[in-house]
Amino acid sequence: MSHISEVLVVGAGPAGSSVAYYLSCLGVRVHVIEKAKFPRDKICGDGLTPRAVTELVRMGIDISDHKQWPRNYGIRAYGAGHTIEVPWPELSSMPNYGLAKRRKELDHLLIQRAVSAGATLDEETVVTAPILHERTGCVIGVKARKKTTKEEVSYYARLIVDAGGVAARLATSLGRVQNQSRPMGVAHRTYIKSPLAATDMMESQLELWEGKAGQSAIAPGYGWAWPVSDSVVNVGLGSLSSHGAPKGMDYRSMFATWMENAPKEWEFTEENQLEPLRGAALPMGFNRKPLYERGLLLVGDAGGMVSPFNGEGIAYALQSGRVAADIIAQALSRTSTVAFQKTLEEYPKFMKNELGGYYTMGRIFAYLIEKPVVMQACVKYGLPRPMLMRLVMKLLSDAYDKNGGDWMDRLIATLAKVVPGA
Ligand SMILES: Cc1cc2nc3c(=O)[nH]c(=O)nc-3n(C[C@H](O)[C@H](O)[C@H](O)COP(=O)(O)OP(=O)(O)OC[C@H]3O[C@@H](n4cnc5c(N)ncnc54)[C@H](O)[C@@H]3O)c2cc1C
Structure with a gap:
């Protein structure tokens, strides 16, 4: 046929x-x-x-x-003892949510x-x-x-x-x-029944600890959690390699540790986990x-x-x-x-x-x-600076006005123009 x-x-x-x-x-x-x-x-x-x-x-x-x-109206990021909230920017080319x-x-x-x-x-x-x-x-x-x-x-x-x-x-x-030679990510996610589903921010954990929070080494990855309904959040973690796929990481144990270290009121428990943790590559x-x-x-x-x-x-x-x-x-x-x-x-x-x-x-x-040293320094010195974080937010989420906009938009647009294209 x-x-x-x-x-x-x-x-x-x-x-x-x-x-x-x-x-x-x-x-x-x-x-x-x-x-x-x-x-x-x-x-x-x-x-x-x-x-x-x-x-x-x-x-x-x-x-x-x-x-x-x-x-969701922005990102709430945690790292180096800081918690900051950065709203999505007000732009003419995109909504602010x-x-x-x-x-x-x-x-x-x-x-x-x-x-x-x-x-x-x-x-x-x-x-x-x-x-x-x-x-x-x-x-x-x-x-x-x-x-x-x-x-x-x-x-x-x-x-x-x-x-x-x-x-x-x-x-x-x-x-x-x-x-x-191009970057590759690997990420895993599941769904958890959690009171965090009431939030209207995207929660982003910039430090994943290998053991107890603050008392162990930091694993090379980041975590997220955000509501997909009024009772369920999508929870996951990812890691990034500048070339090829990140290797040799035990995502299951990283995830279990993150669940343990997450704020107790989020109720990230095994009983509340609705699906097995599943992962895939990000090209x-x-x-x-x-x-x-x-x-x-x-x-x-x-x-x-x-x-x-x-x-x-x-x-x-x-x-x-x-x-x-x-x-x-x-x-x-x-x-x-x-x-x-x-x-x-x-x-x-x-x-x-x-x-x-x-x-x-x-x-x-x-x-x-x-x-990890660079990542930790960025988190430690960057997070407490609101203006810098607004710029980082625009850059990381590609949320800026390509034409006009404020000085941050113009800076990102100029940089994107002058660097050689991938
Ligand atoms: C854990 C994880 C978390 C992520 N989180 C986000 C996020 O929060 N936000 C975001 O924007 N992106 C996220 N991404 C990336 C996002 O999922 C992908 O970039 C997106 O799905 C790409 O869409 P696509 O249509 O190119 O491919 P896909 O969504 O993968 O669609 C490909 C389709 O092709 C079909 N197909 C494949 N092979 C064949 C075949 N041989 N014959 C017929 N059909 C075929 C598949 O069944 C599938 O339906 C995440 C990725 C992962 C792994």
Whole structure:
């Protein structure tokens, strides 16, 4: 059996749903293939910064119900004996709040949005290999296996988009492997029933102790906790390496120690833990390139677009899908193959221009803070300085006005422009 469309999207996470949604809005025939069946879970912190909220609003997602979409108004950070609260900045380009939404619900909403705009979807269909043009070697389709019937299906399209997440099976099989000199994170999370769910801040633990708080060594990682409903918080911890994945860390014992050290009133007990701790990798700073070559275009985690500053990937997955859709629709309007290819080659350039400088700064950040001495010094001397922390907040969450804004926005925008793009 075979199937033909204009654009084929592999993976229906935020990146795949975004590209499918925007392409459908532009009248392009787009087909999405997803190995899971919705609603499906994805290991994630479920945190949506103002940048991600902006992308959701662009896609017409209704976020007005505060009960369904718990809002947070900033970050409460703990470290070196200090507790500080930094509100999300007031900007013209983004709202002054973030959200949290379980991925089981968020991803389902996003793919429904794409389908209601006109995209078609095959669930429970695993893409197994690319189909290449005999003479040019360009990707012209994919082979897939239906999970329920075991049937083998071939799909063909003028363009294939790999939105398959960190594994990026298609890109990998074509030799587009992860660049080990780019930063990589590893994070684990679970859900806990906790009174902390009443907070409207994102709690961030900048010091994870190996043993008793204040009396043991500091482990190279950070922790988070924020509400996803009025009784449940998403709790997790992550670590970062400036190149390749962080190795040799016992996340389970780190997590158990953090649970013990957390304030007792949060009730982070085993009985209140609702799911096992589960983890996954975070590919950062464009660690897989080129983002377009020979008929295959990469969006989201497949292109390594998680921010090295804060581990956020949803906003960039949505953004890359939006940008890609615009360029793909332009390419499809060209009348020659040369012009089609040339237009698609604009996508990597555009993404580099948008995020390359910022990701280069993120790589420097990752290199510095993976050294515990530097991290401890930053926490000790940085946290008590409110003005500095407001600047750090804008930088780490990519929440600044690119045009105009205050001196902090202009400083970050200038730095992102002058450093070479990742
Ligand atoms: C523990 C953890 C915490 C995180 N916390 C946050 C956070 O709080 N905020 C944030 O913004 N980001 C967070 N991230 C990062 C975020 O989860 C990712 O950046 C985001 O999911 C990327 O979206 P995507 O669409 O590119 O990929 P994914 O969400 O991974 O979607 C890929 C899709 O492709 C499908 N697929 C894969 N292979 C195939 C195949 N062969 N055939 C068919 N379908 C396939 C998958 O089933 C999946 O549905 C976190 C990550 C981890 C691991």
